[in-house]
Amino acid sequence: MKINEFKLERYFAIYEFTAKYLLSPSDCESLTLEELVKRADDDSLGLWNNLKLGYTESMGHPILRKEITKLYHNIKEENVMSFVPEEGIFVTMHAMLEEGDHVIVVDPIYQSLAEISKSLGCSITNWRIEEKDHEWKLDIDFLEKNIQDNTKMIIINFPHNPTGYLPTREEFDRIVEIAKKHDVFLFSDEMYWLLEHNEKDRLPSVADIYEKGISLFGLSKTFSLPGLRLGWIITQDDVLMKELAVLKDYTTICGSAPSEILGIMALRQKEAIVKTNIERVRENRTAAKEFFNRHKDLFTWIEPKAGSIAFLKLNDKLKVEEFCDRVVKEKNIMILPGEVFDYEGNYFRIGLGREDFKVILSELEEYIVEHF
Ligand SMILES: Cc1ncc(COP(=O)(O)O)c(C=O)c1O
Incomplete structure (x- = not known):
């Protein structure tokens, strides 16, 4: 069987376990075994x-x-x-x-x-x-x-x-x-x-x-x-x-x-797990909206309606692949460029389901203020 490589998964394979900060995962914060078993019937x-x-x-x-x-x-x-x-x-x-x-x-x-x-x-x-x-x-x-x-x-x-x-x-x-x-x-x-x-x-x-x-x-x-x-x-x-x-x-x-x-x-x-995740996603979405609107000259915020991700635009002459590459190499923050979806237009994905989301945004802010 001949099949093209899975661009998103290859990108994650490089950075998921090496970059200090992940801004783009699509899953919600993982539960520990202890948390899951503790609440079991x-x-x-x-x-x-x-x-x-x-x-x-x-x-x-x-x-x-x-x-x-x-x-x-x-x-x-x-x-x-x-x-x-x-x-x-x-x-x-x-x-x-x-x-x-x-x-x-x-x-x-x-x-x-x-x-x-x-x-x-x-x-x-x-x-x-x-x-x-x-x-x-x-x-x-x-x-x-x-x-x-x-x-x-x-x-x-x-x-x-x-x-x-x-x-x-x-x-x-x-x-x-x-x-x-x-x-x-x-x-x-x-x-x-x-x-x-x-x-x-x-x-x-x-x-x-x-x-x-x-x-x-x-x-x-x-x-x-x-x-x-x-x-x-x-x-x-x-x-x-x-x-x-x-x-x-x-x-x-x-x-x-x-x-x-x-x-x-x-x-x-189900009720407890979904409630925690949806509350976190909503809270991170608000933080993201404020952050990306604060840097309007650089980014366009596009509000997601569902799920734990958003897809935003980089409004810069810099290509998004290069932006993501620089941010991960210079600041250790992994951001997923839209190019892995073969989607033109300088978009990138962020994940809204993780606990450290706001910490990563403040790290990104430091980088942006210094370099853009
Ligand atoms: C839309 C969609 N379908 C399927 C999958 C595959 O899920 P899993 O990685 O748990 O096999 C993913 C994972 O990111 C996804 O985003």
């Missing part, structure tokens, strides 16, 4: 203490899958299969797509959501999220106009990485309607679900409301547990579920036993 503590480190069920632990169904309305245990989140993308695309298929994908996008279909020989139409008057916008009419006879799948990601864009409920319903009308699969990466800055903006999960919808969610962002490597694909399409099972036997076969039990614990603590 008796039942999941029992599962943890008596855990045998054997192989697990390929679809995922039955109790885990039951807990997952509680997040949705129409999803049953047989509609859920556990995956490492990134593996869920890889396996689903391989199960569903082949040379000659056409795919419409939101752009910019977490690269694997477009790259895997490209590597399989699909033709791709990029459906671009654009900045208009300091807001991110997506033209829904574009989708309708670009469906072709061989369009197999539409790929969306809301709340969106990297912009924090979220369509309105009306826009979202139109997307689902268009997919239904043309009988096209709708793959929805929902990794930042439940992190809407206003709860009333929350959208339903695609797999819950459309029989050809496929949703990805997991514990890496919203639940502060990326190290568990635990996520899931849900779909009401039984044939697809069988195809996913066939391919999973060639990737991980089954999930990690400790992660599954810790995942059960986390899902049972």
